[in-house]
Amino acid sequence: xxxxxxxxxxxxxxxxxxxxxxxxxxxxxxxxxxxxxxxxxxxxxxxxxxxxxxxxxxxxxxxxxxxxxxxxxxxxxxxxxxxxxxxxxxxxxxxxxxxxxxxxxxxxxxxxxxxxxxxxxxxxxxxxxxxxxxxxxxxxxxxxxxxxxxxxxxxxxxxxxxxxxxxxxxxxxxxxxxxxxxxxxxxxxxxxxxxxxxxxxxxxxxxxxxxxxxxxxxxxxxxxxxxxxxxxxxxxxxxxxxxxxxxxxxxxxxxxxxxxxxxxxxxxxxxxxxxxxxxxxxxxxxxxxxxxxxxxxxxxxxxxxxxxxxxxxxxxxxxxxxxxxxxxxxxxxxxxxxxxxxxxxxxxxxxxxxxxxxxxxxxxxxxxxxxxxxxxxxxxxxxxxxxxxxxxxxxxxxxxxxxxxxxxxxxxxxxxxxxxxxxxxxxxxxxxxxxxxxxxxxxxxxxxxxxxxxxxxxxxxxxxxxxxxxxxxxxxxxxxxxxxxxxxxxxxxxxxxxxxxxxxxxxxxxxxxxxxxxxxxxxxxxxxxxxxxxxxxxxxxxxxxxxxxxxxxxxxxxxxxxxxxxxxxxxxxxxxxxxxxxxxxxxxxxxxxxxxxx
Ligand code: HEM
Ligand SMILES: [Cu+2]
Numbered sequence: 001x002x003x004x005x006x007x008x009x010x011x012x013x014x015x016x017x018x019x020x021x022x023x024x025x026x027x028x029x030x031x032x033x034x035x036x037x038x039x040x041x042x043x044x045x046x047x048x049x050x051x052x053x054x055x056x057x058x059x060x061x062x063x064x065x066x067x068x069x070x071x072x073x074x075x076x077x078x079x080x081x082x083x084x085x086x087x088x089x090x091x092x093x094x095x096x097x098x099x100x101x102x103x104x105x106x107x108x109x110x111x112x113x114x115x116x117x118x119x120x121x122x123x124x125x126x127x128x129x130x131x132x133x134x135x136x137x138x139x140x141x142x143x144x145x146x147x148x149x150x151x152x153x154x155x156x157x158x159x160x161x162x163x164x165x166x167x168x169x170x171x172x173x174x175x176x177x178x179x180x181x182x183x184x185x186x187x188x189x190x191x192x193x194x195x196x197x198x199x200x201x202x203x204x205x206x207x208x209x210x211x212x213x214x215x216x217x218x219x220x221x222x223x224x225x226x227x228x229x230x231x232x233x234x235x236x237x238x239x240x241x242x243x244x245x246x247x248x249x250x251x252x253x254x255x256x257x258x259x260x261x262x263x264x265x266x267x268x269x270x271x272x273x274x275x276x277x278x279x280x281x282x283x284x285x286x287x288x289x290x291x292x293x294x295x296x297x298x299x300x301x302x303x304x305x306x307x308x309x310x311x312x313x314x315x316x317x318x319x320x321x322x323x324x325x326x327x328x329x330x331x332x333x334x335x336x337x338x339x340x341x342x343x344x345x346x347x348x349x350x351x352x353x354x355x356x357x358x359x360x361x362x363x364x365x366x367x368x369x370x371x372x373x374x375x376x377x378x379x380x381x382x383x384x385x386x387x388x389x390x391x392x393x394x395x396x397x398x399x400x401x402x403x404x405x406x407x408x409x410x411x412x413x414x415x416x417x418x419x420x421x422x423x424x425x426x427x428x429x430x431x432x433x434x435x436x437x438x439x440x441x442x443x444x445x446x447x448x449x450x451x452x453x454x455x456x457x458x459x460x461x462x463x464x465x466x467x468x469x470x471x472x473x474x475x476x477x478x479x480x481x482x483x484x485x486x487x488x489x490x491x492x493x494x495x496x497x498x499x500x501x502x503x504x505x506x507x508x509x510x511x512x513x514x515x516x517x518x519x520x521x522x523x524x525x526x527x528x529x530x531x532x533x534x535x536x537x538x539x540x541x542x543x544x545x546x547x548x549x550x551x552x553x554x555x556x557x558x559x560x561x562x563x564x565x566x567x568x569x570x571x572x573x574x575x576x577x578x579x580x581x582x583x584x585x586x587x588x589x590x591x592x593x594x595x596x597x598x
Contacts, residue, residue: 015048015430015517016041019525024115029526030428031271038116039109040429043102045126046178047425050098050418051513053133057090058506065503069496070475070489080472081149085140088152092410093171094133096257099418100212101125101178102425103260107205107267109185117184125178132171139164151470153250154226156242165227172219172249175212182209200277200284204263207287208256214295215252222246240307244298251298254406257414259290261376262331264417265369268424269339273359273366274534276342276560278334286330293323300388304397310390317388325385332377333572339370341563348534353567360534361441365427368420368444375452376413382579383408383459386586395590401462403469404455411451416444419509426513427528432520440512447505450498457495461488463589 011017020026024037063083066074075083109116116122139161143149150160154168186206189198198206222245229237266283269275277283299316302308343355350358360366383405387396396402423440426432434440461467465488467474474485475492 013518016044018429018431025113026525028428030528030531033110034113035110035429036113036115038119039105039114042116042119042122042126043105043110043425044429046098046102046105047422048517049126049130050095050102051422051510053090053094053098054506055510056137057087057095058503058510060084060087060090061499061503061506065496065499067472069492069499070473071493071496073473073476075472077472081151081470082140082143084470085143085149085151086137089133089136089140091415092152093253096410096414096418097171097175097253098129099421100208100256100260101129101175101182103264103418103421104179104182104205104209106421107201107208107263108182111199111202111205112185112189114185114188116181117188118181121177122181125174125176125180128174128177129171130174132167132169132174135167135170136164139167153246154223155246156226156229156237156239159230160226162227162230165223165230168223169220169227172216172223176216179209179212200280201263201267203284204259204266204287207291208259208263210291211252211259211294212256215249215256218245218248218252222249240302240305243302243305247298247301248295251301252295254409255290255294255297257410258294258328259287261372261414261417262335264421265331265335265373266338268365268369268420269335270342271365271424272363272531272534273339273370274343274346274348275335275338276345278337278341278561278565282330283334286327286334289323289327289330293320293327296320297324297388300393303388303390303393314390317390321388328381332373332381332575333568335373336568336571337565338560340565340568341560343534344563345558345560346534349564352570355567362437363531364440364444365420365424365531366534367441368416368423368448371444371448372413372416372420375416375448376409377575378578379452379455380405380408380413382582385579386583392586392590395463395586395593398469399462400467400469401459404458404460404462407451407455407458412448412455416448419444419447422509422513426516426520427523427531430517430520431523431525431527432516433523434512435515435520436512439508443505443508443512447502447509450502450505453498454495454502457491457498461491461495463586464488465491 018026018037018040020037025034026037027033028035060083063074064080064087066072067080067083105116105122108114140149143161146159147161148158150158150164154160154164182205186198186202186209189196189202197203222242225234225237225245226242228234266275266277270277296316299313300321303313303317339359340349340355343349343359348358349355359370383396383401386392387402387405396405423434426434462469465485467485467488475489476486478485
């Protein structure tokens with residue numbers, strides 16, 4: 001009783017006041033899941049916090065772009081690095097990681113129909129993450145000589161404030177604590193259901209969780225040794241050693257992003273798009289390949305480091321890492337194939353691409369993940385494999401093209417996908433209508449389209465002109481040299497304009513999310529029928545129900561894999577063609593590099 005009153009007193013906006021039965025459960029009309037309020041409320045808390053951090057990150061995107069577009073030339077070089085550090089930590093760590101904890105709670109206890117165990121730890125983890133984040137903000141914002149703004153990497157021997165390292169350590173530990181309730185819920189499920197197999201979504205979330213813990217432990221080593229070094233308890237720290245440990249977390253968190261994003265792709269395309277899992281075994285095998293090989297990818301950040309052998313670099317970034325690349329290719333086939341076969345089965349196919357043209361494109365919870373799949377694949381995935389290769393890396397390394405690559409992965413892929421999760425949480429958990437359905441339909445296209453062009457321009461100026469990353473001024477002036485990059489100027493105009501449109505698209509997302517929470521009409525708990533018209537609970541339960549036999553979910557008299565997938569096959573051929581062309585082009589460009597200085 002006391003607890004209920006407490007909750008109501010704090011909940012002035014009525015954001016946490018859904019109706020539950022006496023046990024604290026309610027049935028979701030979209031997924032058919034039994035949702036316990038402990039899970040739902042924590043998902044809301046982490047999700048909402050994530051959006052607020054995106055506001056900060058988005059603000060600093062304005063100043064960063066306004067500086068790199070030298071026609072504007074907003075910031076001085078000392079301020080530039082502070083703003084860039086704020087942008088990177090707000091977006092890549094705070095926006096994304098708070099969302100990821102929410103996604104773990106959805107993929108674990110929510111899908112399993114369980115309570116969130118150890119809610120105290122969830123709250124402590126949340127508070128510790130928040131303290132860590134604010135400490136990092138403080139450290140970055142008050143940077144003064146001899147300390148330098150850390151950027152994302154805080155590379156030793158660049159001295160960053162010890163407060164920064166402490167904040168990073170606190171944040172990482174907070175994430176580990178917040179993830180514990182997720183693992184406990186999986187453990188509880190296995191004890192209650194010893195012979196059962198985890199649902200696909202939960203299985204993927206579990207793999208995400210394991211990769212996360214590995215990454216975060218790497219972060220503990222990197223940031224705590226950085227801290228000891230800055231406190232002068234340790235007098236010298238090997239730069240190469242730090243880089244290796246840093247990239248366990250720096251790259252590892254990108255792998256969490258990738259796997260969490262793929263889990264969401266399965267979840268949303270099934271719930272709102274009418275997809276079905278074509279083969280459970282194949283999709284699960286791909287997740288296991290990630291578990292085994294994906295960490296090796298961290299080595300691709302060390303491809304130009306002199307301290308490690310060529311063989312080590314080649315092995316980790318090529319041979320071993322292709323195990324993970326292969327897994328991505330499997331998902332890249334399995335997800336569209338699931339959409340195609342599932343929709344054909346439901347009579348929404350027709351022709352080669354009828355399953356796509358008839359899809360619910362106006363629904364941002366469908367459109368956003370599909371836009372993400374396409375843009376991530378063509379722009380982020382292909383370039384990642386290219387630049388992860390020893391020779392081609394020489395042309396990409398530390399150029400603006402690198403920034404183009406990772407904005408294609410973490411923005412066009414992860415961020416757009418997580419925006420769809422936020423929309424989903426607003427409609428099905430906060431039970432609010434969007435303040436404008438039309439703008440909500442438009443937003444993923446606006447943001448994805450503009451950011452897609454922005455990322456391409458980053459790649460062009462980097463690869464074609466060698467424009468470096470992380471510098472406020474190159475086009476008009478490289479101090480102490482006659483070397484000129486001014487030929488890149490016209491491309492920077494395109495870059496700048498589209499980047500500002502993309503930022504407007506991000507602002508629209510925030511306005512829709514916050515506006516709908518504050519002013520959106522309340523949806524009747526049985527409402528939301530429009531979300532499931534193409535798929536819905538019956539199909540959704542397929543990815544989410546625990547089962548004893550992996551193929552049980554599929555109707556044996558009408559198996560989904562018996563439906564045609566030729567549209568997906570054509571799309572895959574297109575992808576392959578794009579891959580080959582880009583690959584050959586990059587090798588051609590590298591041959592042109594020899595003429596430097598000739
Ligand atoms: C409209 C949205 C965005 C725009 C226009 C934008 C623009 C930029 C630009 C121009 C830079 C490069 C600066 C340089 O190297 O000199 C940058 C860096 C960066 N951005 Fe973004 N960004 C956006 C959203 C995001 C998001 C959503 C994320 C993460 C999820 C992100 C993560 C990063 C990171 C990690 C860096 C690198 C910082 C470093 O070098 O240490 N950005 N951004
Ligand atoms: Cu990486």
